[in-house]
Amino acid sequence: KAGVTQTPRYLIKTRGQQVTLSCSPISGHRSVSWYQQTPGQGLQFLFEYFSETQRNKGNFPGRFSGRQFSNSRSEMNVSTLELGDSALYLCASSLEGGLLNTEAFFGQGTRLTVV
Amino acid sequence: GQQLNQSPQSMFIQEGEDVSMNCTSSSIFNTWLWYKQDPGEGPVLLIALYKAGELTSNGRLTAQFGITRKDSFLNISASIPSDVGIYFCAGGGGNKLTFGTGTQLKVEL
Numbered sequence A: 001k002a003g004v005t006q007t008p009r010y011l012i013k014t015r016g017q018q019v020t021l022s023c024s025p026i027s028g029h030r031s032v033s034w035y036q037q038t039p040g041q042g043l044q045f046l047f048e049y050f051s052e053t054q055r056n057k058g059n060f061p062g063r064f065s066g067r068q069f070s071n072s073r074s075e076m077n078v079s080t081l082e083l084g085d086s087a088l089y090l091c092a093s094s095l096e097g098g099l100l101n102t103e104a105f106f107g108q109g110t111r112l113t114v115v
Numbered sequence B: 001g002q003q004l005n006q007s008p009q010s011m012f013i014q015e016g017e018d019v020s021m022n023c024t025s026s027s028i029f030n031t032w033l034w035y036k037q038d039p040g041e042g043p044v045l046l047i048a049l050y051k052a053g054e055l056t057s058n059g060r061l062t063a064q065f066g067i068t069r070k071d072s073f074l075n076i077s078a079s080i081p082s083d084v085g086i087y088f089c090a091g092g093g094g095n096k097l098t099f100g101t102g103t104q105l106k107v108e109l
Helices: none
Strands: A005-007 A010-013 A017-022 A031-038 A042-050 A055-057 A064-068 A074-078 A089-094 A110-114 B005-007 B010-014 B019-024 B029-039 B044-049 B057-058 B061-065 B071-076 B085-093 B096-099 B103-108
Touching: A005 A031, A005 B096, A010 A017, A017 A089, A017 A110, A031 A074, A031 B096, A042 A064, A042 A074, A042 B096, A055 A064, A074 A089, A089 B044, B010 B019, B019 B085, B029 B071, B044 B057, B044 B061, B071 B085
Parallel strands: A010 A110, B010 B103
Antiparallel strands: A005 A017, A017 A074, A031 A042, A031 A089, A042 A055, A064 A074, A089 A110, B005 B019, B019 B071, B029 B044, B029 B085, B057 B061, B061 B071, B085 B096, B085 B103
């Protein structure tokens, strides 16, 4: 069974640009969550999608957005990039997520560097 | 953003020793998960706990869901060099995971 796949693995962007990251969850998993990991702030929750709907959102500015497709694949977009957006972006998939909080499995992440 | 209090922050132990780390929160969680993360990789799930008081083992790893639902601990017995890495606890509730600050484990041969 394939794991969670995130693309690309590495990305370098310039301040002011926008970026789109992709996540393919484990087959059959319907919940996809996104997290930002930085040395200073640790792992911070961005948002969670289930059945193409955003169910929960963390405390990030509106420049961070996401969506989920009918096949459960998800994308997140960051517009007007800032140096502080440099981080490892992690995607996690689970069967149902939400109140059931079944096990969440992470992808390898996308390392975004903003210069 | 919120992070759970995880301790110790780092540990430097001898191979063969037992390790213990814990996580505390001011909030109640429905689930507790423990992850290990190697450099440049995503966290890998080690143990999942779903019920207050639950004690679960996975090989040399044992974890418990605190009875108050506000804490959890992870024990690693007879540590080996490949146990090196950063261990995170995560509390589940409200459609998201809240992570601990991490415990960096270093094992001396």
